[in-house]
Amino acid sequence: MIKGLYEAHLPVSNLEKAIAFYENLGLTLAWRSEKTVFLWVEKDKSWLGLWEGKEVQTPYHPSLRHIAFRIDYEDMKNATSWLKSIGATPRPFADGMSAEPFVRPYQGHACVYFDDPDGNSLELMSFIEVPEQLKTIEKKLLLEEWEALLNGVSTTMKDARK
Structure with missing residues (x-):
């Protein structure tokens, strides 16, 4: 439906x-x-x-004043530079991690955060394919860490088939 x-x-x-x-x-x-x-x-x-x-004076909370826009994973790789090029400032997620895009393997997405001029929380998000053996990772990984991990899994899987 x-x-x-x-x-x-x-x-x-x-x-x-x-x-x-x-x-x-x-x-x-x-x-x-x-x-x-x-x-x-x-x-x-x-x-x-x-x-x-x-x-607009309503204080921010994740259940209020937040929108996530879906983008392609390939676009996520350039999201930070694109945001800066249009005058938006990428920001770290709540835990103070880098403002660079990151992956939540356990949720199956990559994202980067920024705010609009009124402090509304905005997010660019893309769905990702997560290999079964990585679905239990509960920490956030920078996009470059995720890519390196995926390359390692891919190599291991190729070696196992030999």
Whole structure:
């Protein structure tokens, strides 16, 4: 029945500034009123509603004021430099790890975090294939560590077939 996420919403303090930021990320204007705008994430599939108002003062919590955008794994390799090129600043996840993309093998995704001008937490995320023997890794690995680990598993599997 459910095919995907259609919409999500975030509070903003300045609609014009927010529109410029999200358009710079590649979202496109779908609909607008005086204090609200909807931007297509994927045209006719999903959009983001931005609402100008005092709700922007709501403190951040992972269950509030957070959006993750899906990207391809290959794009994740350049996500930090792309974010910097458009004026967004990658930031470390809550535990203070590097601001570089990282992998959560136990959840099967890679991600990098950044904020919008109002401090809403944004994330670029890609699904990854996790070999069975790596699914129990519960720590976060930098993308380069993950790639090295995958190369090691691939080599071990090739050697076992000989």
